[in-house]
Amino acid sequence: MAKRNIRLNGDEILRKVCKPVKNITHSVITLIDDMAETMYDANGVGLAAPQVGILKRIVVIDIGEGLVELINPEVIEKKGSQTNDEGCLSLPGYVAPVERPEYVKVKALNRKGEEIIVEGEGLMAVALCHETDHLDGVLYIDKALDEIAPVEKGI
Numbered sequence: 001m002a003k004r005n006i007r008l009n010g011d012e013i014l015r016k017v018c019k020p021v022k023n024i025t026h027s028v029i030t031l032i033d034d035m036a037e038t039m040y041d042a043n044g045v046g047l048a049a050p051q052v053g054i055l056k057r058i059v060v061i062d063i064g065e066g067l068v069e070l071i072n073p074e075v076i077e078k079k080g081s082q083t084n085d086e087g088c089l090s091l092p093g094y095v096a097p098v099e100r101p102e103y104v105k106v107k108a109l110n111r112k113g114e115e116i117i118v119e120g121e122g123l124m125a126v127a128l129c130h131e132t133d134h135l136d137g138v139l140y141i142d143k144a145l146d147e148i149a150p151v152e153k154g155i
Helices: 026-041 123-134
Strands: 046-048 058-061 068-079 082-086 094-100 103-109 115-121
Touching (some): 026 058, 046 123, 068 123, 115 123
Antiparallel strands (some): 058 068
C-alpha cells in the first residue's frame, strides 16, 4: 500500500465524471488499498478515486465502524433529510452546511466483484452521498446552504 496525494479544490480532475470499473484487476485492488491508507492518514471518513487523480467509480468510507469499499456505487434509495456541516479532504480546513438524506441505500460491487447493498443513516448517509457525488464531479460546496467557513479550532 502507498499513500497518494489528495487533489485540492481547483484541480480540474475533481470536476470530471468518472468511468465505471469494467474489470476488477490487481491495479484496482491496489488503488482501493492505497485510497484507504490515504484516507486514514488524512483523518478522513471517506475518499473517492478522483481525489487521488483517478477517474474511476471507486470510493472508500470509514465512519468508525470499519472500512467500506464500493466499486461502481449507485444510490438506489433516499429517505428523509438532515443538515450538517460538511467538510472534504480536497478542501481542507473548511466546512459548510449541506442538506442530505437521513437514509441512503447504495448498490455497488466489492473487491471480489460481488454485488453488495450498503445502507446508511446519519453520518454514513452523508458519507455515501458525499463520496458518490465526487464520482460525478460534484463537490459539497456546490450543494452548500451557506458560504464555506474555516473550521473552528477547538480547545
